[in-house]
Amino acid sequence: MEKIVITGGEPLSGNITIGGSKNAVLPIMAACILTDEAVHLTNVPNLQDIQTMIKVLESLGVKADISNLSQNKLTVCYEDINKNIAEYDLVRKMRASVLILGPLLARKKEASVSLPGGCAIGARPIDMHIDALKKLGAEFVLDSGYVNCKAPKGLKGNKIDLKKISVGASENIIMAASLASGESEINNIAIEPEVIDLIKCLKSMGSEIDFIGDRKILIQGKENLRGTTHEVIPDRIEAGTYMIAGALIGNNLKIQNIEPDHMQNILNVFEELKIDFKLNKDSISISKSDIEVGVNLQTEEYPGFPTDLQAQIMVLLSKSKKNSSIIENIFENRFMHVPELNRMGTQISIEGNKSIISPSSELIGAPVMATDLRASVSLVLAGLISKGETIINRIYHIDRGYEEIEKKISQCGGNIKRIK
Ligand code: EPZ
Numbered sequence: 001m002e003k004i005v006i007t008g009g010e011p012l013s014g015n016i017t018i019g020g021s022k023n024a025v026l027p028i029m030a031a032c033i034l035t036d037e038a039v040h041l042t043n044v045p046n047l048q049d050i051q052t053m054i055k056v057l058e059s060l061g062v063k064a065d066i067s068n069l070s071q072n073k074l075t076v077c078y079e080d081i082n083k084n085i086a087e088y089d090l091v092r093k094m095r096a097s098v099l100i101l102g103p104l105l106a107r108k109k110e111a112s113v114s115l116p117g118g119c120a121i122g123a124r125p126i127d128m129h130i131d132a133l134k135k136l137g138a139e140f141v142l143d144s145g146y147v148n149c150k151a152p153k154g155l156k157g158n159k160i161d162l163k164k165i166s167v168g169a170s171e172n173i174i175m176a177a178s179l180a181s182g183e184s185e186i187n188n189i190a191i192e193p194e195v196i197d198l199i200k201c202l203k204s205m206g207s208e209i210d211f212i213g214d215r216k217i218l219i220q221g222k223e224n225l226r227g228t229t230h231e232v233i234p235d236r237i238e239a240g241t242y243m244i245a246g247a248l249i250g251n252n253l254k255i256q257n258i259e260p261d262h263m264q265n266i267l268n269v270f271e272e273l274k275i276d277f278k279l280n281k282d283s284i285s286i287s288k289s290d291i292e293v294g295v296n297l298q299t300e301e302y303p304g305f306p307t308d309l310q311a312q313i314m315v316l317l318s319k320s321k322k323n324s325s326i327i328e329n330i331f332e333n334r335f336m337h338v339p340e341l342n343r344m345g346t347q348i349s350i351e352g353n354k355s356i357i358s359p360s361s362e363l364i365g366a367p368v369m370a371t372d373l374r375a376s377v378s379l380v381l382a383g384l385i386s387k388g389e390t391i392i393n394r395i396y397h398i399d400r401g402y403e404e405i406e407k408k409i410s411q412c413g414g415n416i417k418r419i420k
Pocket of ligand 1 (some may be wrong): 023026096122123124125126127128130131149164165166167168169190194307308330331332373374401
């Protein structure tokens, strides 16, 4: 099994270019089921999760042209082959496979998805996806671990109140309502930039979606949508991760191809911590900064501080001279990185969904185990500032969401390599 080996202490300088957003492109790929015409995507990150989504879509009849994926271009085109099942083997690899449910149901009047089990960060049920689709007229049966859904008379627009904010449930229902007959009013939707990017892409496919409140949209269902060309937004979580690397060990490290509007939540924290950064139109330069203060953070839905940067910011907060705390509000089990970080010398304790981060002296490299995508990358960040060697096992998690991580870091001076 491959491992990442880091010898810490080397300052990072030069440029890191951020790729397209993994969590934006996954639902947008699923949206290709809504049309017979080709959807051409640019700024697509070449990641393991994208390959998995291609496999899911291919199993349903989508033709994917991956010949230019190394140039971050992907074309997907749905051809109906009467296969409406997302199989367990694919869904268990990537929960985002459930995003085919809404579009497939809308298009084919039936769809089956293996029920994703729990995962390393929490139980992650899909009850809200199902409840919302029921409101559009779908019927659901759970059989042998699969959720089988049917809408024999087709989906019909309705008023839907999402009981809490969910990125995936919002995306599924927006896609389904785009092909339902009549109008849907959806309240309490997630407004993460990835959801907004999906809406932008759907609109360019002919969908009629209007915001009538901060978290309320009206959708006029259409009989058909058309193909489109869409440029995926930059990955704000990859950007935030490298920004934190810059604050930890940067020497004028420039992170480019970012969308500053999407980075406000982390920039607010950087300002509180008095991190040395200079923000430009689509890039930011950051240098290592001594941190004299602590902060009390909570993860929240966008525009709040993202749960997907919680593990990474924890490493930065451990370098402060004062205590900090983080309350994790989104996932119930997202502190799996804490014991691994503590093995390297951080002083972090957990009480329920709150972690207290106390000042730590120099971190010491160690063999550590990656548990999920963001937990893994927090270990990379810790390795970059540790004395000696850090060996990260189970790095397939990192490859799901960080394109060429060792190349991006090593070309800025970091001592990081992948070994077999
Ligand atoms: C998306 O997951 C992201 N994944 C996650 O990124 C991200 O952490 C999460 O949103 C929150 O921002 C993708 O976009 C592919 P949710 P999603 O539905 O859609 C509960 C990463 O590292 N919930 O917004 O699955 C749920 O358990 C990943 O890139 C229900 O109770 O997240 C959670 O507590 C990890 N019932 C909360 O809502 C439901 O039916 C928010 O989850 C759906 C969700």
